[in-house]
Amino acid sequence: MSEAQTPYDKAAEEAVELGNRLANTDEDADLWDLADGLLAGAIQYWLYTRQPCGDPQCQDCGPICTADLRLQALHEAVDELARSSEYFHAPTDFDAGRA
Numbered sequence: 001m002s003e004a005q006t007p008y009d010k011a012a013e014e015a016v017e018l019g020n021r022l023a024n025t026d027e028d029a030d031l032w033d034l035a036d037g038l039l040a041g042a043i044q045y046w047l048y049t050r051q052p053c054g055d056p057q058c059q060d061c062g063p064i065c066t067a068d069l070r071l072q073a074l075h076e077a078v079d080e081l082a083r084s085s086e087y088f089h090a091p092t093d094f095d096a097g098r099a
């Protein structure tokens, strides 16, 4: 693991490694279940870190100062991350090769 990794890169890499480790530990595990569990934990942690500080004037917390705004921010992050993933498009997609 590189010393120059950002906390973002390190967290993303370790999440994938955790998934691989759990899959290797339990060969009967359903990979979709493992992935859903990783996602549940990631969302829990993301929401935990986005709790507003309570200062109504805080500019950092303004965009995430209600549950609905946090959910909107989470949806935007998920959309961006999914669309930028190398696995977003699959050669086996039903609409593959029809562009």
Ligand SMILES: [Zn+2]
Pocket (backbone or CB within 6 Å): 052, 053, 054, 055, 058, 059, 060, 061, 062
């Ligand atoms: Zn704040």
